[in-house]
Amino acid sequence: VNEFYSSTDHMTRLIDIRKEFARCLHGYIEALEGQVDALKRTLNTLEKDFDDAPEDPEKFISNPLAAFQLVRKLSRVWATTQEHLEGRRNTETLEKLRSTAQTLPGADDVDGVVMALVRLQEMYRLDPRNISLFSQVSHNLTLDPDETFHIAMISYHSHRLQYALLWMEETLRKLDEGEEANVTKDEVLYQLASFSHQLAVIQMPSRPEPTNGGLLHPALHKSLIESIKTWEWTAKYIPHTDTENTYEALCTGKRVAMTPQRERKLVCRYRRGRGNPLMLFKEEVEWDQPMILRYHDFLSEGEIDTIKTLARPKLSRAQVIDAVSGKRVSAASRVSQSAWLYEDEDPVVTQVNQRIADVTGLELQTAESLQIANYGIGGQYEPHYDSKLTNDSDFQLRGGRIATVLIYMSDVDIGGATVFPDVGAALQPKRGSAVLWFNLLRNGNEDIRTLHAACPVFVGSKWVANKWIRTYGQEFRRKCSTIKSD
Ligand SMILES: O=C(O)CCC(=O)C(=O)O
Ligand SMILES: [Fe+2]
Known part of the structure; x- marks a missing residue:
């Protein structure tokens, strides 16, 4: 695949x-x-x-x-x-x-892209009528009625009835404007009626059955068109859980207000490395509870290029563990491709690992290899804890994922922030910078405030490197850390 x-x-x-x-x-x-x-x-x-x-x-x-x-x-x-x-x-x-x-994309790829489009639309509240947002990004692209029809049907099959309705309506509009298509107006009207009926958007004069010859009842047609015109673009038909609400709010740029006392703690300063006091780092406190630190200019342009070059041939679809079968599977909850880079694979990898040790003062012998990820269109990682791993074969040997170092290897034009929905923190990717947080409290328990997610990438190519540091070997090191964690 x-x-x-x-x-x-x-x-x-x-x-x-x-x-x-x-x-x-x-x-x-x-x-x-x-x-x-x-x-x-x-x-x-x-x-x-x-x-x-x-x-x-x-x-x-x-x-x-x-x-x-x-x-x-x-x-x-x-x-x-x-x-x-x-x-x-x-x-x-x-x-x-x-x-x-053999190298051409298949129907699965088309569905994947459409799903990404729908995800972006859902996250960033995009109206198909306002699709110009996408086109502004490159070359005044427009979709033809067959394409919008395809999106409508995929939206429908993925239970996004509201979007299905809007895309179908867009298809109808295009056909009305006389655009050429394989799909017929009758087909579109039939689907529209069915979607509207299921959403209870319109009062049905009767069941949405076509009259003779597959044509829609004229009264139904009229009431359909009228209601679509006045239909509000809201998410009212799609229920969201609390986490999703905050996740989406953070991804779309909403921020919770902080008290001035707390805000004063968010400082930027030069800091000696906790592992190597001879090195100076530009450290910014991104968040206080839990502590999230950012190191600016952590990687050089040359290092970023080398790491991408090493990772490229190894990239494959990132997987999650299926809760039911226990098998590794692809899922919409994690859309990216990733690769592992081993310690002695290249001097640059060794150098980056050393720098992580220098800045954190943590033991890296027990850490996982560097994981590189590149996100695709609408690429995202839904809210999760790095420390909650199913089937963690390394747990006995290395202990839990005590800390995460997340290095951004690209800027992202729109979208792609790393957000912490339970506390309201949002980190914008900044090329060459690294962020650090502890997933485990000093007593070894999970810090539930570290629930985090990668927002869907709207415009841009997002590259990150993850270093997951493990508990074993930190017994005498974390104490020396000045990071205030409960
Ligand atoms: O890419 C990001 O912003 C976060 C990625 C992440 O949370 C993960 O890979 O565990
Ligand atoms: Fe994560």
Whole structure:
């Protein structure tokens, strides 16, 4: 499975794939044309014979030279034709075309992108009629009615009836404006009626059954169009849990007000490394309860490039453990691609790990390898605790995930913040900076305030590196830490 959509880095490959596929198709068409030319030549020689057909066939064929020519020609005509039909050039180019086709995205990828679109829409409250928000980002893109219809149907199948209705309405509008499409207006109206009925948006004169010929009852049609016009763009039909509410609020830029006393604690300062006092770090207190620290200019541009280059060939869809089956599965709750970079894989990895030890003063022998992640369109990670791992095979050996160091390796134009819904903290990705927090309290219990999430990326490519530091080995180190954690 390619799963292009889960990583922006992989999505960019599609642009090359498009070029390669076009090149192969061109080659194949040329080979076919060559073949057609050869077939035409064969046909020509046969037709030429009709034109100078003998007046007296019997006399003609009694000429041994003529007989020889005709018999020879006809005995070979099928072989020649077949040779052209199975032209070797053709077979080669067709093989190339076939193998390039293997790299094309599939229907799953389309669904993935649509799901991402719907997720973004849900998170950032985007009205399909206001889709220009997407188009402003690049090249004045517009969708055709078949495309908006597709989005509507996927929204419907993923139980987002409200969005399904809005996209279907957009489809109808486009058809009304005379845009060309495969989907018919009747189909669209039928779906619209069904969605509206299910949402109880409109008063039904009767069940939303089409009248003769699949047409919608005119009264129903009218009431449908009227209600859509006045229909408010709200989330009232989609219930949210508390966490989601705050998660969404934080992702969309809403902030809880802090008391001035607390705000005064959010300072920026130069700090000696807790593990290496010879090193100075630009430390910013991003949050006080729980303490979240940010280190600016933690990675250099060169280090970021090297790390991305190392990770690229290893990226694969990040997985979560399925609660029921206990198996690792892909899930909409975590849309990104990730890769592990090992300690001695490259001097830059060693160097970055050393810097993490220098700044935190924590033992890294028991830590996990550096995990690199690249998020795709709408890429996100729903609220979770880093310390709550199902099937943690390392627990016995290393202890729990005492601390997280999250390094941002890109800026994100819109979206993609790391948010802590229970306390109201929101960290904007800033290229080269690293954030640090403790997942476990000093008594070893989980700090439930560290519930956090990665907001869907709206515009941009988000790259992060995660270092999860484990409990074993910190017995004498965390005490020395000045990080005030209960
Ligand atoms: O990418 C982010 O902002 C957070 C990622 C995260 O929480 C994780 O990978 O555990
Ligand atoms: Fe996390």
